[in-house]
Amino acid sequence: MTAYIFGRHLMELAFALLVGSILMGCSLYPDINTDPAKNNKVTFRQDALDCAQSYPDSGSGVHVKQRIACMNLKGWH
Structure with a gap:
């Protein structure tokens, strides 16, 4: 019984x-660009x-x- 509860x-x-x-991984994906002209959904x-x-x-x-690093290089943070 104890093994079952522990498991x-x-x-x-x-x-x-x-x-x-x-949830932590999803929240770290960059979504804001430092260039205001590029800061849009498209x-x-x-x-x-x-x-x-x-x-x-x-x-x-x-x-x-790797994708997060790629987005950072494109100006997304």
Whole structure:
């Protein structure tokens, strides 16, 4: 019985950490450009697609950091 309760709490903790890390990762994606002329949805979407094509999904999550760095180079913070 104790092993079951411990396993259940461990599973809940792992789920909470997973959800927290997903929310944290989504909040770190740059969405404001330093150039006011480029700070619009059309330019953002175009730059995001360009970075996504340059760094395709790798399965390990490294592509997210690469895409964020790409967006930072384009002026998004």
